[in-house]
Amino acid sequence: MTPLPQSPAAVETRLPATRAGFMRREWLPIMLFVLLALLPFAAMLGPEKYTLSLVTRVMIFALAAISLDLILGYGALVSFGHAAFLGIGGYAVGILAAHGVQDAALQVPVALLASGLFALLTGAISLRTKGVYFIMITLAFGQMAFFFAVSLSAYGGDDGLTLASRSKLFGLAWLENDRFFYALVLALLIGCYALTRAIVASRFGRVIRGAKENPVRMEAVGFSPFRYQLAAYVIAGMICGLAGVLLANQAEFVAPAYMAWQRSGELIVMVILGGLGSLHGAIIGAAAFLLLEEILSGYTEHWKLIFGPFLVLVVLFARGGLLGLLARVRGKDRADG
Amino acid sequence: MAEMSGSETPALALVDLNKAYGALKVTDHVSLDVATGELHAIIGPNGAGKTTLIHQMSGLARSDSGHILLDGQDITGLSMATRVRKGLARSFQITSIIPGFTGLENVALAVQARLGSSFRLFGAVSREERLNAPARDILETVGLLGRADLPAGLLSHGEKRQLELAIAMATEPRVLLLDEPLAGTGPEESAAVIALLRKLKGRYTIVLIEHDMDAVFALADRVSVLVYGRIIASGAPDAVRQDPAVREAYLGEEGP
Ligand SMILES: Nc1ncnc2c1ncn2[C@@H]1O[C@H](COP(=O)(O)OP(=O)(O)OP(=O)(O)O)[C@@H](O)[C@H]1O
Ligand SMILES: [Mg+2]
Numbered sequence: 001m002t003p004l005p006q007s008p009a010a011v012e013t014r015l016p017a018t019r020a021g022f023m024r025r026e027w028l029p030i031m032l033f034v035l036l037a038l039l040p041f042a043a044m045l046g047p048e049k050y051t052l053s054l055v056t057r058v059m060i061f062a063l064a065a066i067s068l069d070l071i072l073g074y075g076a077l078v079s080f081g082h083a084a085f086l087g088i089g090g091y092a093v094g095i096l097a098a099h100g101v102q103d104a105a106l107q108v109p110v111a112l113l114a115s116g117l118f119a120l121l122t123g124a125i126s127l128r129t130k131g132v133y134f135i136m137i138t139l140a141f142g143q144m145a146f147f148f149a150v151s152l153s154a155y156g157g158d159d160g161l162t163l164a165s166r167s168k169l170f171g172l173a174w175l176e177n178d179r180f181f182y183a184l185v186l187a188l189l190i191g192c193y194a195l196t197r198a199i200v201a202s203r204f205g206r207v208i209r210g211a212k213e214n215p216v217r218m219e220a221v222g223f224s225p226f227r228y229q230l231a232a233y234v235i236a237g238m239i240c241g242l243a244g245v246l247l248a249n250q251a252e253f254v255a256p257a258y259m260a261w262q263r264s265g266e267l268i269v270m271v272i273l274g275g276l277g278s279l280h281g282a283i284i285g286a287a288a289f290l291l292l293e294e295i296l297s298g299y300t301e302h303w304k305l306i307f308g309p310f311l312v313l314v315v316l317f318a319r320g321g322l323l324g325l326l327a328r329v330r331g332k333d334r335a336d337g
Numbered sequence: 338m339a340e341m342s343g344s345e346t347p348a349l350a351l352v353d354l355n356k357a358y359g360a361l362k363v364t365d366h367v368s369l370d371v372a373t374g375e376l377h378a379i380i381g382p383n384g385a386g387k388t389t390l391i392h393q394m395s396g397l398a399r400s401d402s403g404h405i406l407l408d409g410q411d412i413t414g415l416s417m418a419t420r421v422r423k424g425l426a427r428s429f430q431i432t433s434i435i436p437g438f439t440g441l442e443n444v445a446l447a448v449q450a451r452l453g454s455s456f457r458l459f460g461a462v463s464r465e466e467r468l469n470a471p472a473r474d475i476l477e478t479v480g481l482l483g484r485a486d487l488p489a490g491l492l493s494h495g496e497k498r499q500l501e502l503a504i505a506m507a508t509e510p511r512v513l514l515l516d517e518p519l520a521g522t523g524p525e526e527s528a529a530v531i532a533l534l535r536k537l538k539g540r541y542t543i544v545l546i547e548h549d550m551d552a553v554f555a556l557a558d559r560v561s562v563l564v565y566g567r568i569i570a571s572g573a574p575d576a577v578r579q580d581p582a583v584r585e586a587y588l589g590e591e592g593p
Contacts (some may be wrong), residue, residue, distance in 0.1 A: 203449055203457040210435050210446055216397070217433045221508055222421035222450035231456065299344075 019055045028326075029193065029280040036186050040179055052178045053250070058279045058290045059185045061190055062247045065282035067239035070196050071232050072268065073277030074205065076212040081122070081142025082267050085237045089113045089244020089257030094254040101171070102166040104175070108245055115241025118145070123233035127226055141265050149256035160250050160255025167249055173251055185246055189283070192239050196229040196279055208232050226321055273314055275323030283320050347411040348373040349394070349512050350401060350427075350543035354403035356566075363389045364400070365566035371512070374552045376543040378574075381563035382586075387546045388430050390563065391516050394544070395427040403506045407512065409580075421450070422441035430517045430546075432497045435492030440481055440500050443489050444472035472507060479503045495526025502533060512542045513521035519549050531556070554578070562586070578587055 036059065038116045043051040064086055071077040072329040103105065129137055159198035166175035174180045199205050211218045211225035218225050248254045257263070266289065274285025292310070295302035318325040344571050347370040356364040362367060363386040371377045381387055392398035394405055396417035405413045414418055427582065435443050445468040452467070476482045479499045489500055498518055505513055518534065519527045531552050537543065553560065554574045561571040561590060562583050570580045577583055579586060 010568070046447075050561055136565075199458050201461045201463065202459055203455050203462045205458075206449065206462045207455050208445060210438065213435045213437050216434060218434065219397075219417045220395070220421060220427060220429075221447040221504060222418050223415065223455070224418045228455065 003177045004155050005260045026087075028049075029283075030321075032280060032283055033186070033190055033193075034262045036189075046336060049178060052182050054181050054294060056178075056185050056250050056285050057247075059182075059189045059252055059272065059283075060243050061290060062283040062286040063189050064248070065267055065274070066192060066196055066242040066279055067236040067243065068267050069271045069277065069279055069282040070199070070228075070239075071236045072271055073112050073279075073282075074200050074212060075208045075229055075232055077124075077127075077229060077233065079138040079145055079233075079266070080261065080264050080268070081138035081140070081145070082236075082240060083261070083263035084118065084145035084259045084264065085115045085240035086244040086247055087145055087254070087256070088118055088249035089241035089246075090254035090258050091149060091152075091155070091161075091244075092241070093167060093248040094163060095155055097163055098161065098166070102165070102168045103171065105125050105246070106154075108242070109165055111241045111245045112238045115244070117240045120230070123230045123237070127233065131279030139261060139264070142259060142261055146259040146261070151260060152248050156255070158256065160257070162251060163248065163252045163254070166252060167245075181249070184274075185250075188242065188246070192242070193279060193283070196239070199232075200279070203264040204228060204231070225250055245249050268310060272320050273311065275321030281321055281323040286315075288322060345372065347371055347377075347406070348375070348408060349544065350404075350406040351390075351394070352404040352406065354405065355401045356389060356398065357401060357443075361416055364522075365452060365567050367403070367563075367566070367568055369568065369571065371540055371544060373511075374437055374539055375558045376545060376556055378539045378545045378547060378560045380547065380550070380553055380559035380560060381501060386566040387563055388516055389566075390545060391427060391514050392530055392579055393546070394514055397450065408486045412559055421510070423515070424509070424511040426505040426508045426512070427514040428501045428505050428516055428518055430520055432494070432501055434489045434497055434500055436488065438489055439486050440476060440489050440496075440503075441469060441472055441485040442493065444475055444502060444503050444507045445506045447473050451508055475503045475506050478506070478536065480529065492555060493526070495522045496537075497527065498522055498526070499533065502530075502537070506537070510541060512544070512587065513537065514544045516546050517548060519547060519552060520543075527552075 009094045036055070039055055040052060062305055063233065064082070068079065068082045071079060089111040092114055093107050096110060122283065123136070126134055126141065151160050165173070166181070169175060175184070200209065207218070207225065207228045208221055211223070211229060215225050226264050244258065247258065268286040270289045271282050272285070273288055274283065275281030291308060320327070338392050349371040351367055351369040352585050354364050354367045367390065369524065377507045379387055379390065389398060393400045396412075396415060396419070400413065403413070404411055407420070407423055407425055412423065412425070413425070414577055415479060418530070435446070438446065442463070448468045449462070473482060473485065474486050479502055481496060481499055481503060484496060489497065492500060501517060504514075518530055522530060531547050534545070534552075540585060545553070557574050560569050560577045564586045569586060
């Protein structure tokens with residue numbers, strides 16, 4: 001095991017707790033959120049509906065990617081079945097709506113409970129394995145969820161299920177308003193970002209980060225990492241379940257494709273593309289992924305032929321993802337001037 | 338073998354411990370008592386099974402048969418983490434720290450493990466004085482306070498060895514199992530670690546594995562000699578040094 005120079009998580013805890021230190025550490029996520037908050041105003045000048053819908057989608061996937069980064073970036077738990085939670089959240093909305101329960105006040109708790117339970121059961125089994133086996137077993141559970149959804153013929157089976165409308169909010173149809181929906185998704189993104197940020201810096205987070213670097217050392221100071229990793233897995237699953245609720249509302253449609261293994265792979269790519277283990281890197285990664293997909297697919301239907309090599313380049317030349325690239329460019333600026 | 342233990346319960350007792358890797362018998366009917374406060378050195382040639390024995394005591398490796406007692410309590414079936422919480426800590430022959438954490442965080446982590454409440458999801462752990470203050474005290478004891486805020490991966494090899502001892506101390510053990518704390522250290526570094534071991538002696542019951550014979554005979558109250566998984570001699574350092582079987586099997590190779 002070669003010693004890592006320093007993980008971002010370790011660096012962050014060492015910076016002084018001054019206001020200047022806070023700004024230096026947080027300028028990027030703050031700028032990201034300010035940008036996202038201002039965007040709807042700019043969108044009014046152009047094709048507003050299209051822009052809001054695209055960026056809302058980006059933020060929803062950012063939420064899912066953040067939840068994955070919590071376990072992947074901070075815990076080195078390479079879950080290849082994370083999209084299952086998107087589907088569970090989505091189907092909670094779809095199935096409840098099909099039975100006349102349209103209020104988010106009920107749909108959200110059910111979605112969180114279902115994703116949490118699924119995470120608890122599958123995590124308790126998956127986390128007994130390590131490395132490649134963990135990847136395979138999470139993939140297997142993800143596929144089980146996928147095929148279970150396919151088998152739900154009462155709810156559209158393979159074809160999925162179209163929602164009659166977006167969820168109500170305490171009986172009100174506010175979510176039908178794209179601007180309101182955008183604001184709600186942004187608020188949830190910021191909220192979950194702050195939550196996960198607090199978690200990784202907490203006592204609990206330190207155990208997760210330590211178990212990532214050296215699990216034997218953790219046991220040799222008296223921790224059994226399993227329980228902590230399982231708790232993190234459940235938290236991540238629930239946040240991703242929430243993203244699933246939002247995704248179903250954004251698309252007004254749910255289908256087994258939400259849980260396809262390709263989707264899980266895309267989530268992993270987003271997190272790595274942005275930069276593992278920073279949380280806001282996951283937002284940048286999700287945005288880069290979906291925007292590139294949107295732009296490239298406008299030029300050619302073979303956009304993956306361009307996207308694939310681009311990913312390879314990022315992984316090869318931008319260690320630490322886009323965030324790492326950014327940090328290096330900034331470092332150079334400072335050295336030059 | 339029990340000449341020193343008298344009527345008191347030994348801090349650590351091994352009773353007829355066995356372990357084999359396939360056909361290779363690595364621990365062969367090992368029985369050993371370590372009295373409270375004693376520094377007990379285990380010496381033996383490469384591949385004798387010393388590290389495996391520490392793995393068995395600490396719970397990293399399962400024993401095929403036999404028992405391990407900590408203050409008279411059978412801990413044979415317990416996990417490593419549980420044994421640590423009961424007061425049995427260890428260091429590793431190949432340094433085991435968390436390289437991305439600072440020295441202070443490495444030690445504070447062990448303090449945290451002891452204090453509990455590790456399911457706390459809020460509150461910045463790096464600013465918790467309840468964890469940092471005891472960690473700093475221990476770093477001062479091992480002489481690393483000045484390097485406390487450096488990522489542990491960047492410390493020199495000798496400093497990492499000291500840090501590992503600090504981590505073990507932070508779990509507040511009664512018994513410390515040390516697997517070659519001097520391995521790979523230069524002359525200056527090893528003098529620092531030996532001075533530290535001298536400080537720890539008496540404060541903890543210590544099982545020390547070491548190849549450095551000067552260190553062993555300077556520090557140990559008792560010495561056991563392990564060869565091919567068997568204890569061939571055990572007793573006061575001078576008696577063991579004179580033992581003909583030991584001289585032939587082990588010390589003889591490098592003796593005068
Ligand atoms: N996990 C394992 N699987 C198979 N054989 C092993 C394993 N661990 C150790 N061994 C073998 O067991 C024997 C004892 O190894 P051990 O590491 O306990 O010796 P040691 O006395 O600590 O040696 P050294 O002084 O070199 O550290 C060696 O022959 C080694 O090759
Ligand atoms: Mg050894």
